[in-house]
Amino acid sequence: MVGLNTEGTEVGHGGARRLVWQLGVGLFFLLAGCTSEVHPPSYSFYHWETQLKVNDSLLHAHQADRLYIKAFDVSWEQGRAEPAAVLQTSDNTLAVVAVPIIFITNEVFQHPADTLAEDITALLDRSFPYPFAELQLDCDWTAGTRIAYFDFLTHLRELLPGKTISCTVRLHQYRDRAVQGVPPVDRAVLMAYNTGELGRWETDNSIVDPRIISAYVKDQPPYPLPLDLAVAVYDWAAVYRRGQLAYLINEPDLAELADTARFAALGPLRYQVERSTYYGGLYLYRGDLIRREVAGRDAALRLADGLWPQIAGVKSERIIFYRMGSRQWAD
Structure with a gap:
């Protein structure tokens, strides 16, 4: 692999970059004539592959102290909620904090699923080998499934007392919170990607379009939950x-x-x-x-630096890159 050492130099091993960011944001607020307790972010990564492959060099280059690991998916199959893509690993220890993530399709919440929370926590207990203090849920809920999804989140919090429950928030959910609702969790992560119309050949890049993202976040009031930020680093072909x-x-x-x-x-x-x-x-x-679509490393860093002062609150902590394992980190 090439680029990891170069990448570390460009990013400044995390610390120098955060210092530059802090000076820039401090100047922003000084010029704006206001005070703020928003802190510079730390960096983390999403791991989305079924087979766990930890890039320790990448974690070190960004001084990342935690890894968000997809534990499994849940989708609606043959009349019931079924798990898939359960994490495979033979390693029982990690050098960083592990946060399991469960991806659930919106269709699951279009049907009664009374024991879903119990089933998920049981499977997580059996399949996720690392201790965790936080569980994250990833679901693109809609106004029609909001009640069922939020009820599920509430029940999940009751089953996991003492643990932080977080969830992802899409850009439309962030902007249209009066209709989409605010999930009953401890923290949220704004997903600043998958913004364009993937189904249209004419689309330039459906993964990330800074103009579209800006339109969603511009002039929005602070989100009523501690909010982190996720940006994309990967490529695919449609x-x-x-x-x-x-x-x-x-x-x-x-x-x-x-x-x-x-x-x-x-x-x-x-x-x-x-x-x-x-x-x-x-x-x-x-x-x-x-059509090949690319969300590159450098563009992701620029986007994150620009968005953080707009969406971060006092308790915002992290910029999370989706995803570890992308070849874009080597470019």
């Missing part, structure tokens, strides 16, 4: 067939895309399949369109 999104390919093979016998470049990061072929484990047909 495949379109007959005008419809067909597939997403994580970290597509760039050498194969350069094969002009199979793919024709239509412009920056856009391609057309010239000859039916296998790509990324999928069979693509002649005429299929491919």
Whole structure:
């Protein structure tokens, strides 16, 4: 791997970057004529792969003291809530604090699930090998599922007394809190990515668009929960067939895309399949369109630095990068 040492130099091993940030934000508030107790953020990472692979060099480069680890998914399958992608690891210890995350599809809360909280805590107890003081829930709830999801969160807090319960908040939930509600948890994380219309071929980059993000956060009052921030560092390719999104390919093979016998470049990061072929484990047909989308490391750092003064409150603590394991950290 290349770039870790270079990355550490550019970021200043976390501490220097935070000093620069602190001076800049201090000047911001001085010029604004107000006082604030908002602190410079510390850095953390999301781990989203089923097989645990900890990049200790990356943690060290950013002075990260905790890792948010997806423990498993829960989706609605064959008439019931079913777990999937349960974390696989043979290591019982970590050098940083572990925070388990459970991803739950919104569809789960469109159906009665009276024992969901009990089932989840039982599976977490069996499958997550690390001690934890915080549990995070990730669900893109809607106004229609808000009551069921919030009831679930309340029940979960009752089952885990003494533990911090946090959850993710999408940009539309952050802005439209009067309709979407504020979840009954101890803390929240604003997810500042997946902002564009993925289903449209014309979209430039559905992962991150600073203009769209700015429109969601601009002039919003402080969020009524301690709020952290998550930004994206990863890339994928969206495949379109007959005008419809067909597939997403994580970290597509760039050498194969350069094969002009199979793919024709239509412009920056856009391609057309010239000859039916296998790509990324999928069979693509002649005429299929491919748009590569990139959320790079440096852009994520700039976005985070710009957003933090706008969304952070007194008890805000962390900028969390999604995700550890992305090849973008090596660029």
